[in-house]
Amino acid sequence: MAVLEIVEVPDPRLRVVSTAVESVDDAIRQLVTDMTDTMYAAKGIGLAAIQVGVASRVVVIDLQTEEDADGKPIRAPHAYINPEILSVSDELSSYSEGCLSIPEQYADVERPARCRVRWLDTDGLAHEEELDGLLSTCMQHEIDHCDGILFIDHVSRLKREMLLRKLAKQRKAA
Ligand code: NI
Numbered sequence: 051m052a053v054l055e056i057v058e059v060p061d062p063r064l065r066v067v068s069t070a071v072e073s074v075d076d077a078i079r080q081l082v083t084d085m086t087d088t089m090y091a092a093k094g095i096g097l098a099a100i101q102v103g104v105a106s107r108v109v110v111i112d113l114q115t116e117e118d119a120d121g122k123p124i125r126a127p128h129a130y131i132n133p134e135i136l137s138v139s140d141e142l143s144s145y146s147e148g149c150l151s152i153p154e155q156y157a158d159v160e161r162p163a164r165c166r167v168r169w170l171d172t173d174g175l176a177h178e179e180e181l182d183g184l185l186s187t188c189m190q191h192e193i194d195h196c197d198g199i200l201f202i203d204h205v206s207r208l209k210r211e212m213l214l215r216k217l218a219k220q221r222k223a224a
Pocket residue numbers: 148149150151191195
């Protein structure tokens with residue numbers, strides 16, 4: 051188990067456009083394992099490779115919406131390699147988003163409610179699926195990371211500056 055350090059704003063690496071994975075090999079599988087460990091350790095539901103400083107188009111997501119008898123979230127991690135949005139719905143939905151790279155700051159972000167996505171799994175096999183609900187939002191947020199885009203880019207400048215000021219204050223207090 052390897053928990054990696056998460057890159058936080060204003061680190062310029064978060065603005066890098068990640069490159070596509072050319073072959074899904076053991077190094078990529080190890081990266082997926084480490085990213086998954088890191089996501090759980092940070093209590094996140096999604097993580098893109100650039101958030102651990104690796105500029106490859108790799109995303110892990112586990113919404114952890116189901117609980118076991120003891121009320122503990124049931125883990126079902128999924129890896130998405132070279133995820134690509136093929137189409138989006140006209141219908142929008144709004145969700146209060148957060149990001150492990152912008153700790154403890156949240157804002158309502160409006161995005162297409164559904165998206166059709168293609169990706170490779172850790173065996174290098176291609177998949178294509180229509181996503182909706184939180185998974186659709188989360189996937190769009192993580193693919194944004196692969197393109198150097200953060201959720202705060204989707205809100206007004208006023209709101210963005212307020213969130214970053216709150217984060218600075220919180221860091222100072224820590
Ligand atoms: Ni994020």
